[in-house]
Amino acid sequence: MSKVLVLIEVSPAGEIRSTAAALLGAASKLGEPVAVVAVAPGSGASLVEQLGSLGAAEVFVGESDLVGKILGAAEVQAVTAAVAATQPIAVLVSNSVEGREVAGRIAVCTGAGLIMDAVDVREDAGRIVGTHSVFGGGFSTESTIDGGLAVVTVRQGAIEERAAAAQPVVTSVPLTVDISSAGVIDSVEDVVVSSGRPDLRGAATVVSGGRGLGSKENFVIVEQLADALGAAVGASRAAVDAGYVSQMYQVGQTGTTVAPQLYVALGISGAIQHLAGMQTAKTIVAINKDEDAPIFDIADFGIVGDVFKIVPQLVDALNASK
Amino acid sequence: MKIVVLVKQVPDTWGERRLDPFTGRVDRESVDRVIDEISERALEVALSLKDKNKGTEVVVMSMGPSSATDGLRKGLSMGANEAVHVLDDALVGADAGWTSAVLAAALKQTGFDLVLAGNESTDGRGGVIPAMVAQRLGLPCLGSLNIVEIEQNSVRGERGTENGTARVHASLPAVVSVTERTPEARFPNFKGIMTAKRKSLTVLSLAELGMEPTTVGGRSVVLSTVERPARTAGKKIVDEGNAGLELAEFLAARHLI
Numbered sequence: 366m367s368k369v370l371v372l373i374e375v376s377p378a379g380e381i382r383s384t385a386a387a388l389l390g391a392a393s394k395l396g397e398p399v400a401v402v403a404v405a406p407g408s409g410a411s412l413v414e415q416l417g418s419l420g421a422a423e424v425f426v427g428e429s430d431l432v433g434k435i436l437g438a439a440e441v442q443a444v445t446a447a448v449a450a451t452q453p454i455a456v457l458v459s460n461s462v463e464g465r466e467v468a469g470r471i472a473v474c475t476g477a478g479l480i481m482d483a484v485d486v487r488e489d490a491g492r493i494v495g496t497h498s499v500f501g502g503g504f505s506t507e508s509t510i511d512g513g514l515a516v517v518t519v520r521q522g523a524i525e526e527r528a529a530a531a532q533p534v535v536t537s538v539p540l541t542v543d544i545s546s547a548g549v550i551d552s553v554e555d556v557v558v559s560s561g562r563p564d565l566r567g568a569a570t571v572v573s574g575g576r577g578l579g580s581k582e583n584f585v586i587v588e589q590l591a592d593a594l595g596a597a598v599g600a601s602r603a604a605v606d607a608g609y610v611s612q613m614y615q616v617g618q619t620g621t622t623v624a625p626q627l628y629v630a631l632g633i634s635g636a637i638q639h640l641a642g643m644q645t646a647k648t649i650v651a652i653n654k655d656e657d658a659p660i661f662d663i664a665d666f667g668i669v670g671d672v673f674k675i676v677p678q679l680v681d682a683l684n685a686s687k
Numbered sequence: 688m689k690i691v692v693l694v695k696q697v698p699d700t701w702g703e704r705r706l707d708p709f710t711g712r713v714d715r716e717s718v719d720r721v722i723d724e725i726s727e728r729a730l731e732v733a734l735s736l737k738d739k740n741k742g743t744e745v746v747v748m749s750m751g752p753s754s755a756t757d758g759l760r761k762g763l764s765m766g767a768n769e770a771v772h773v774l775d776d777a778l779v780g781a782d783a784g785w786t787s788a789v790l791a792a793a794l795k796q797t798g799f800d801l802v803l804a805g806n807e808s809t810d811g812r813g814g815v816i817p818a819m820v821a822q823r824l825g826l827p828c829l830g831s832l833n834i835v836e837i838e839q840n841s842v843r844g845e846r847g848t849e850n851g852t853a854r855v856h857a858s859l860p861a862v863v864s865v866t867e868r869t870p871e872a873r874f875p876n877f878k879g880i881m882t883a884k885r886k887s888l889t890v891l892s893l894a895e896l897g898m899e900p901t902t903v904g905g906r907s908v909v910l911s912t913v914e915r916p917a918r919t920a921g922k923k924i925v926d927e928g929n930a931g932l933e934l935a936e937f938l939a940a941r942h943l944i
């Protein structure tokens with residue numbers, strides 16, 4: 366079976382990021398998943414078992430003291446070495462800020478073609494085909510590469526496929542990383558999501574708040590409703606810019622694109638750039654005090670009213686019915 | 688210091704954006720074209736350095752169809768010193784590999800200490816071009832900076848990712864991409880618009896860059912394009928004191944709780 370490389374994202378603390386399962390799942394649709402990790406020397410062994418349980422048939426460990434100290438170069442080097450060693454048909458990388466940059470650089474180094482922001486992948490007569498959701502889901506397209514290796518960035522939370530567990534074969538190689546052209550990392554602040562809420566990407570329910578919440582303190586009602594529904598928290602750009610929540614929660618054109626079963630928009634007007642990130646949700650609910658707010662044009666259930674009156678009543682009703 | 692800012696012309700996100708059903712490419716005719724908001728913010732970073740430091744030279748560069756001139760003219764009227772337009776019929780539908788190769792060649796020809804770009808465009812959202820350009824030029828790339836600090840021989844700042852932030856730096860020359868968290872761009876003023884007319888706008892063809900219209904590595908091909916049916920509005924009620932309860936019932940009826 367053809368091999369498919371997956372670049373595994375590893376946190377500064379050395380843990381496998383949650384994107385690994387879906388990437389290995391996507392790889393298993395195309396061929397035999399080979400996990401590639403770039404780590405500090407000696408720290409790869411502890412990841413192997415977990416990568417096997419997520420479906421990696423092989424684990425390719427690139428070791429360098431520079432991992433975590435420079436931007437992307439060790440990861441690019443690890444994948445480039447793994448490409449040479451395994452001759453894969455595709456390399457899958459998370460469509461994250463870090464993943465995209467690494468993917469672009471791998472494509473340059475290996476002469477591969479890019480399939481960007483795929484929400485699904487399949488193999489068709491030896492070609493890798495990616496599905497894309499464009500302009501906030503207004504269009505769906507399929508693309509491929511006209512020959513050669515495909516580097517695919519995979520949208521987070523989009524792939525439900527999971528690979529069967531395997532007993533991976535491990536290869537470790539030392540990396541020779543060129544630091545003369547590297548960006549240097551001085552310090553990292555990894556925001557640990559301690560809320561226990563589901564991840565925004567891939568969540569079945571999302572409750573988002575906008576500028577209508579008025580303050581960081583008031584934004585708590587968004588979190589209360591999210592918890593009553595078991596939902597992830599999201600926000601509009603205006604809410605992020607006003608400092609109610611961190612930018613990681615932004616939904617929309619330049620934030621995260623979500624496609625949950627249920628999306629609840631609280632105090633969000635429904636600007637076209639916000640809709641671009643959530644309009645493919647199965648069911649959309651909106652609460653806004655302006656009856657002409659454009660969010661109502663796409664809402665399955667719209668309430669014209671004050672979020673501060675309606676949300677607490679809803680939370681009480683939900684909690685009472687539990 | 689010479690800063691080249693890569694600006695991209697995109698369909699205005701305030702309008703209805705479409706794909707051409709036959710080519711799968713962005714339909715550039717059906718909507719207004721504007722400089723991407725994030726590219727404008729990258730230009731703002733360069734111009735605010737120029738405000739403080741008169742020796743700064745700012746070049747706006749764009750690869751795109753002839754209409755991209757409008758965006759470059761706007762960049763000049765905002766305060767850039769000169770503009771470079773990479774224009775060639777063979778570039779229509781160029782993929783990321785090809786685009787980054789052409790931009791890298793144009794940058795080499797123009798010369799620079801620092802390249803600034805937006806972290807991703809609002810139409811393609813690929814977010815790979817700055818890193819690919821840097822890789823082709825053998826330069827460091829600081830991607831997705833929320834805060835940019837440009838010094839004599841280096842650039843540093845705060846990078847924003849899905850998992851938090853990081854402080855990063857690189858020595859110059861380097862490629863930097865900025866996010867929408869950098870300050871909003873200025874508007875061109877009257878004086879800027881008048882002086883822009885006298886500034887130089889160089890047009891470069893592939894031949895002038897010494898490039899052949901061939902592919903660089905595997906080329907991306909669009910296979911199919913399907914438009915989703917538009918959403919329609921559902922039920923809308925005005926709260927009369929018990930809308931929260933009605934909503935709870937709606938969610939229960941749809942098995943959403």
Ligand SMILES: Cc1cc2nc3c(=O)[nH]c(=O)nc-3n(C[C@H](O)[C@H](O)[C@H](O)COP(=O)(O)OP(=O)(O)OC[C@H]3O[C@@H](n4cnc5c(N)ncnc54)[C@H](O)[C@@H]3O)c2cc1C
Binds near residue numbers: 577578600621637
């Ligand atoms: C290139 C570009 C990219 C962008 N990307 C994004 C993006 O990714 N995501 C995004 O969200 N935006 C994005 N925007 C910004 C977008 O245009 C809007 O400015 C933003 O979405 C507005 O956020 P909002 O709805 O929270 O704020 P507003 O538009 O100010 O709406 C607040 C709403 O709250 C309502 N309200 C106020 N008080 C109450 C109350 N007590 N009860 C009920 N309702 C109340 C008001 O009626 C109003 O409708 C982008 C813009 C551009 C130009």
